[in-house]
Amino acid sequence: MVDTLGLALIVAIQPASVQDRDGAVPVLAELKARFPSLSVVWADSAYAGPKLAPQFAALGPWQLVIARKQPGKGFVVLAKRWIIERTFAWLGRCRRLAKDFENLARRARTFVLLAMIRLMLHRLARA
Secondary structure, eight states, X not given: OBOTTSOBSOOOOOOTTSOHHHHHHHHHHHHHHHOTTOOEEEEEGGGOSTTTHHHHHXXXXXXXXXXXXXXXXXXXXXXXXXXXXXXXXXXXXXXXXHHOOOSSHHHHHHHHHHHHHHHHHHHHHHO
């Protein structure tokens, strides 16, 4: 989960066998505990559907907004989805995350957090 600036709020590493909708519930529960004043959550179309809606509603009075493709021809940038894609690109600049695959999820999570700390420190130093 990232904020509107693309900075990580929560990092969760899950196996590939877990669907996005199924893995979202524990992440959203942790998000609610850490950021209780949050009111809007943007998600892509993988989180749409009746399976996640009741679980999402049980977590609190949030508004779930699904970023859908606009009807039209060709490639269209989805404004809110672009934020997470940009964050993935920033993380890809860290060699350890781009080339080395960790065998433990907690190690992978730690390296993602270290990469985000590096990014935030670089921004602070620029200011």
